[in-house]
Amino acid sequence: MRYQMGGVRLTCPCCQNDTFNKDYRQLNSRGATFFGLDWANKEAAILICKRCSYISWFMEDPSEV
Numbered sequence: 001m002r003y004q005m006g007g008v009r010l011t012c013p014c015c016q017n018d019t020f021n022k023d024y025r026q027l028n029s030r031g032a033t034f035f036g037l038d039w040a041n042k043e044a045a046i047l048i049c050k051r052c053s054y055i056s057w058f059m060e061d062p063s064e065v
C-alpha cells in the first residue's frame with residue numbers, strides 16, 4: 001500500500017520506495033512512563049518499507065492513498 005500524512009505522499013528515506021506494510025506498536029517504555037508523557041501508552045503506527053524493510057514511526061495514523 002501507499003500512504004500519505006498531512007497531504008504528503010510518504011516515501012522511504014532510505015530507498016525512496018513508496019510501498020509499505022502498516023503495523024502498530026505500543027510506545028510505553030519505562031522511561032516514558034517515568035516522565036509521565038501522555039502518549040506513554042499510546043499506539044504508534046509504523047510503516048515498513050516493502051523494499052528495504054526500513055521502519056518509519058508515526059504518532060498519527062497515516063492514511064492510505
Ligand SMILES: [Zn+2]
Nearest residue numbers: 012015049052
Ligand atoms: Zn526503503
